[in-house]
Amino acid sequence: MYRLIFFILFFVLVASKSSYGQLRDSIHSGVIYVPQKIIRGDTVPHVYIDEIKVVTPWVFKNKREQRRYGRLVINIKKTLPYARLARNKIDEIAASLDTIKGEKHRKQFVKQSEKELFNEFEQPLKKLTYSQGRMLIKLIDRETGDTSYQLIKELKGGFSAFMWQSVARIFGSNLKAEYNSKGSEAMVEHIILMIDNGLL
Template sequence: MNRRYLVGLLLGIILSSASTFAQNVSMNSAPAGFQPAYVVGEDTFAIVNLPGVYIFPEMKFKNKKEQDNYYKLIRDVKRTLPYAKMVYSTLIETYEYMETLPNEKAKQQHLKRMEKEMFKEYKPQLRRLSYSQGKLLIKLIDRECNQSSYNLLKAYLGSFRAGFWNFFASMFGASLKSQYDPKGKDKVTERVVVLVENGLL
């Protein structure tokens, strides 16, 4: 069982049992830099948020090429993951903002303006990505947003424009319909992403 869930379960048991002694329980507020605590009778229980613990088997490489590919993957994930997370945050912000717009015409105008601004801001940076980094970015967008880049484009820009961009990507050996498979073919990538996200690589 994941240690984070185990700790959460234990804290839940402590807190639920503590609630049976409600008349004797008080919650201490804590100044900055200190942890809050529950006081149950004469006992004090600190409330501590523990980070997740991830344990992976040691990487074993068949040869130097495989090892080099792994370290290249680490470099590529560090390069592309921030863009995938940016796409996700932009998606959330765009959806929330579009909900406030009065009609479909206003929504389409906003999307065109946003598309133009994003091209202007990110095109120079994205052009510096290698083909393999571009393919990886497409998969990481699927990981962050839980749907393929093609589906995102289709939802916001329509089928025709999504098809155009997918055709454009295919000329470089990529597909916007690529799906992320963290337990299968992308298992090693998922390992690297988790370690990078937690500052362990």
């Protein structure tokens, strides 16, 4: 299963400084220097404040749903970093492939990149459970905007996509499944918002 997950991760395969950080870094000898703006001839402090999202707590229908929520939190925390890595990797691969001429050289680049990533991520992906593997497939679609099947097909062709879809089916997964933040993945989306806002 981990080889399937790795394959999918591979082929699906700013920092901005906050105003608060700027204020903190500008402290010198007890004086705080802040950005300013001239409004009608007056110089006034002008500071951008980071957006704060308010996330309503999830209302559980019963204890069973509460237990499911808890399991999802664990699986999402484990797999979300990999899904976001996949988003970054696919951008890097696409940018690199745009600069490589010739199908032969492009295939060599993809093969070499796959080998390097496999060596780096083989052990971590081995530790994923089946449910975490299925979650990773969903989150890859969320982060990239394309299903794993579409991305594999684009980079490796229809036959490879078909073969990996067949393998995924054996493990109860579907590479064609789309992430639905308003429907079946509403709870997943809520958890991700909570994590991103430091509430979980």
